[in-house]
Ligand SMILES: Nc1ncnc2c1ncn2[C@@H]1O[C@H](COP(=O)(O)OP(=O)(O)OP(=O)(O)O)[C@@H](O)[C@H]1O
């Protein structure tokens with residue numbers, strides 16, 4: 164018993180997500196150039212950076228997309244190396260990516276998609292799979308909090324959804340899957356003011372001492388709602404500066420040029 | 427080899443003709459049958475009939491007492507049964523008012539024959555062989571203004587190894603009539619050559635579902651010739667899953683303004699099956715729409731062919747013609763061929779077409795996997811969705827589940843082997 168506690172405590176002390184010197188090439192072009200980042204439980208990190216700096220590449224690499232394997236470096240989720248884990252295994256282990264461009268799935272009903280995803284994760288966690296009725300009830304409850312209409316869950320995933328609806332559906336999935344680490348890739352883009360508030364509230368409601376969130380964004384505005392503990396500037400495949408929320412304000416005011424030149 | 431068979435076949439056809447009265451359309455047809463199409467003929471290049479040389483096939487003598495055991499999947503549907511290619515009224519339902527079945531006499535049969543000979547199906551092997559060998563041409567008529575509420579189910583079955591069957595059906599929908607027809611091909615024969623003539627009069631509508639599910643060793647060469655009058659609707663969906671070689675060829679002539687045609691289809695092929703959907707759509711007048719979505723899922727060493735010709739005549743302005751085909755290959759040894767063919771002679775038209783052959787979409791697969799769904803499960807979900815999507819779009823709601831279940835029977839076999 165004492166032994167177990169000891170192990171758990173070690174687990175708790177290590178970062179939830181740790182990226183060590185990650186290098187990645189796409190089409191023989193260096194995209195990530197030795198990026199390191201540590202994210203602890205309970206923290207929210209924001210990543211900002213110019214177009215093409217490698218933010219989405221970083222998120223795909225973390226999620227385990229084919230073709231986004233590291234050339235060198237390593238990533239750990241709760242101390243466990245991700246390098247040999249496929250995307251689905253990573254997701255079941257508690258990693259979640261809200262896509263910058265959510266993918267349309269014609270013919271795949273929203274409700275059955277969610278159920279398949281949630282039950283995959285529950286099975287992994289050793290929890291009982293939810294039966295249809297219990298699941299529908301749960302999904303509707305979460306959906307209503309996100310102001311996602313029931314009708315949307317009946318439709319094919321993301322098909323014919325507006326930009327904002329797609330983003331809301333991403334966060335709905337996050338809420339249902341209860342991940343340990345969530346990476347939100349420009350979840351704020353395409354959202355109107357009200358939707359931004361709804362989505363941010365949805366994200367904030369899931370913040371706790373056990374999980375962590377990495378928000379990729381271009382706009383300081385989102386960070387007024389989801390207040391980060393740390394802000395990182397990603398430029399040309401590397402984090403060139405880290406700081407507190409004030410760093411986002413600086414970017415908003417002066418742009419990236421000054422920061423990049425100083426680096 | 428081929429010559430041998432041709433000669434054999436022609437001899438058999440002539441023998442067969444003598445079993446019936448020597449009607450002139452039979453003679454005309456059998457005289458016209460020179461040979462099987464050669465692979466040099468463009469429309470048969472991708473679907474070759476050389477296999478026929480391996481078997482000596484004789485047209486079946488319909489056994490009018492043959493008992494059958496197949497049952498309908500629908501409660502209250504009206505069944506029309508063809509056994510060995512012959513109509514079996516004793517095994518068919520009594521039709522509701524406004525619908526009637528009749529066996530055509532000499533003059534009307536000849537008229538049907540000429541409709542085919544005047545169309546671009548004139549050289550289709552089934553045209554000549556089946557007109558000379560069919561026990562009789564059956565006509566289903568739906569009277570003016572009649573809206574049939576019952577589902578009509580036409581079941582084609584019977585047949586035997588080393589025989590061919592030749593069902594021939596002429597469907598006429600008079601002005602403003604409406605009907606939904608499900609046809610199932612469940613033959614045991616080696617060679618199946620169904621003929622179908624459809625005439626839609628003004629403002630008539632037909633929802634047609636065809637399921638090709640013949641015996642795994644058989645060859646089905648189905649030929650359909652459809653004429654659409656003003657404001658008529660032909661909404662057709664074909665599911666090809668059976669047979670060793672199944673080619674469903676449809677030629678649709680849009681002859682009246684403001685008519686609408688949907689000619690969708692799916693083929694599900696595995697092992698060494700060869701499935702072919704060949705269509706030709708002729709926009710002869712202005713203001714008509716045609717839409718085609720064709721999808722295929724292939725495993726094993728199977729081959730899928732989609733040939734879609736759309737011809738827009740110089741006068742057919744304001745034509746809207748859409749065509750999309752997509753095949754997913756689940757095995758390295760499967761082959762899919764898509765051959766869209768657009769001949770547009772009018773200038774004020776919207777015509778779009780696209781054809782893709784490939785694997786399961788990477789983005790979709792990654793999206794599902796990123797939600798914790800295993801690759802295997804994700805592929806299954808996407809393949810099923812690929813079909814569900816087109817089925818939901820193509821067939822009316824009340825029969826969607828049925829079509830999906832029918833597709834699922836073939837699909838689960840492909841999936842269990844390939845995924
Ligand atoms: N498959 C690929 N092959 C080669 N280069 C690629 C590939 N995919 C992306 N890139 C390049 O990698 C760089 C990083 O792209 P990424 O999408 O990660 O940028 P980003 O920071 O997310 O930009 P944005 O702010 O516009 O979303 C870009 O220069 C892009 O052109």
Ligand SMILES: [Mg+2]
Pocket residue numbers: 218219220263348
């Ligand atoms: Mg990006």
